Amino acid sequence: xxxxxxxxxxxxxxxxxxxxxxxxxISEHNRLYWYRQTLGQGPEFLTYFQNxxxxxxxxxxxxxxxxxxxxxxFSTLEIQRTEQGDSAMYLCASTVGGANxxxxxxxxxxxxx
Amino acid sequence: QQQVKQSPQSLIVQKGGISIINCAYENTAFDYFPxxxxxxxxxxxxxxxxxxxxxxxxEGRFTISFxxxxxxxxxHIMDSQPGDSATYxxxxxxxxxxxxxxxxxxxxxxxxx
Numbered sequence: 001x002x003x004x005x006x007x008x009x010x011x012x013x014x015x016x017x018x019x020x021x022x023x024x025x026i027s028e029h030n031r032l033y034w035y036r037q038t039l040g041q042g043p044e045f046l047t048y049f050q051n052x053x054x055x056x057x058x059x060x061x062x063x064x065x066x067x068x069x070x071x072x073x074f075s076t077l078e079i080q081r082t083e084q085g086d087s088a089m090y091l092c093a094s095t096v097g098g099a100n101x102x103x104x105x106x107x108x109x110x111x112x113x
Numbered sequence: 114q115q116q117v118k119q120s121p122q123s124l125i126v127q128k129g130g131i132s133i134i135n136c137a138y139e140n141t142a143f144d145y146f147p148x149x150x151x152x153x154x155x156x157x158x159x160x161x162x163x164x165x166x167x168x169x170x171x172e173g174r175f176t177i178s179f180x181x182x183x184x185x186x187x188x189h190i191m192d193s194q195p196g197d198s199a200t201y202x203x204x205x206x207x208x209x210x211x212x213x214x215x216x217x218x219x220x221x222x223x224x225x226x
Binding site: 004031033040041042043044045048050055056091093095097099100101102103104105106107 | 117119145147149154155156157158159162202204206211212213214215216217218219
């Protein structure tokens with residue numbers, strides 16, 4: 001499968017714990033995006049990378065959130081001191097810079113108890 | 114601030130009928146308007162897209178109608194099938210913002226056999 005891979009698919013954690021999600025984009029895609037989707041809503045932009053550079057961050061990305069793409073390939077999204085309001089599906093997408101199509105992964109669902 | 118408004122939130126159509134979903138946007142900097150289809154447990158997948166210099170685009174049973182002056186666009190699904198039952202999201206892109214997509218709130222479509 002050469003699509004966008006996300007891991008883990010589901011994560012249940014207790015409030016206050018840290019969680020990390022990983023995204024492996026399509027290999028030749030140099031742009032990588034993170035979106036958050038809450039139940040019954042459309043995806044909301046969090047941040048994006050071009051190669052290893054993080055070029056834009058949404059105001060939704062509080063200081064408890066950090067994203068990295070250290071070698072311009074896979075990316076991680078870490079949430080520190082999770083809160084119940086962080087419960088959502090975290091979607092990763094990738095594309096070739098300038099192309100129109102974003103290819104999404106299946107998402108990582110976070111439940112904070 | 115919701116920049117892309119989508120309606121209806123849910124839609125029930127009989128098999129063979131026409132499904133119509135509407136979206137309106139505010140930001141005239143948007144330059145590309147895709148529709149995504151999402152099945153439960155999956156990430157959104159690109160269905161069809163249009164540029165603002167075109168008034169209509171058709172791909173198989175799916176048609177986008179675009180009204181630039183009204184800042185509105187719609188998805189028509191002809192001969193709707195039970196397999197079309199999914200959540201549909203309209204989106205709008207600002208190319209100068211790194212191809213970031215702004216999504217509508219989604220429409221949950223159910224096609225009854």
